[in-house]
Amino acid sequence: MNNAGERLYNGLVKENPTFVLMLGMCPTLAVTTSAMNGLGMGLTTMVVLALSNLIISLLRGIIPNRVRIPAFIVIIASFVTAVQLLLQAYIPALNKSLGVYIPLIVVNCIILGRAESYAYSNPAIPSLFDGIGMGLGFTFALTCIGAVRELLGAGEIFGLALMPDSFVPIRIFGQAPGAFFVLAALVALQNYVKDVRKKAGKSYEKIGSGCSEDCMNCSEKGCTKRFYGEDGTRKAAEPDKEER
Known part of the structure; x- marks a missing residue:
């Protein structure tokens, strides 16, 4: 996107x-x-x-x-x-x-x-x-x-007045x-x-960022799926880029 x-x-x-x-x-x-x-x-x-x-x-x-x-x-x-x-x-x-x-x-x-x-x-x-x-x-x-x-x-x-004079x-x-x-x-x-x-078949469920589910190559740093799985449990933290 x-x-x-x-x-x-x-x-x-x-x-x-x-x-x-x-x-x-x-x-x-x-x-x-x-x-x-x-x-x-x-x-x-x-x-x-x-x-x-x-x-x-x-x-x-x-x-x-x-x-x-x-x-x-x-x-x-x-x-x-x-x-x-x-x-x-x-x-x-x-x-x-x-x-x-x-x-x-x-x-x-x-x-x-x-x-x-x-x-x-x-x-x-x-x-x-x-x-x-x-x-x-x-x-x-x-x-x-x-x-x-x-x-x-x-x-x-x-x-600009839009309501009638009787409007309170x-x-x-x-x-x-x-x-x-x-x-x-x-x-x-x-x-x-x-x-x-x-x-009508036009769902907006994925409104966050057009998630591709590919967390390894994802550039959306704020995506919650980086830190939480589908079941809501927190994932293990990844090492900082500068420390790899």
């Missing part, structure tokens, strides 16, 4: 970081009070994710395995700082609205997870599109959650509990669609 189209489709649908992998829940629940906030946070994360994936992939041959996580964080933090400065200069309202969640992109598990499981083991171009695909999936999820919360909580989307806003959707309600409803809807497709 290394061509551009597959990586984009993977991030948007098969491995959507929010609706499928359930990653990045902190910004997902905190900033999606409106569609604009969700869109802004998603696009900001996508830029950092795509560029960090690209650089990590290009440097994977010279980053020592034992210090790869600190190296990933330094690279990601550099891009987050640059993006935050650009937001402060050109979109200060969005920067103020997202607040502390922009610096926290540095430790976002989506970015670190893709760096570890994909970019560190694959060529630069597929890694770039993997970052774009995951970023688009994250943006889509946050925008959907923000749009639903804004519509029900304020009767508008992107600041449901204020809880603009508060923290509303984020959980909307996320749960959208995940349930996604699971329903998956079940319908499964009954």
Whole structure:
């Protein structure tokens, strides 16, 4: 699954970081009070994710395995700082609205997870599109959650009034509990669609990485089948590459 189209489709649908992998829940629940906030946070994360994936992939041959996580964080933090400065200069309202969640992109598990499981083991171009695909999936999820919360909580989307004058806003959707309600409803809807497709013979059971069951030659470092067998018991640890 290394061509551009597959990586984009993977991030948007098969491995959507929010609706499928359930990653990045902190910004997902905190900033999606409106569609604009969700869109802004998603696009900001996508830029950092795509560029960090690209650089990590290009440097994977010279980053020592034992210090790869600190190296990933330094690279990601550099891009987050640059993006935050650009937001402060050109979109200060969005920067103020997202607040502390922009610096926290540095430790976002989506970015670190893709760096570890994909970019560190694959060529630069597929890694770039993997970052774009995951970023688009994250943006889509946050925008959907923000749009639903804004519509029900304020009767508008992107600041445009869509509900009739008689509509009474449901204020809880603009508060923290509303984020959980909307996320749960959208995940349930996604699971329903998956079940319908499964009954139609289009199963999405293997949504993780297109697993080939060939663990010896597998490049997916985050795959749980490397560590656990089909019966759930833990496998014996393999020696580090540098120690072989």
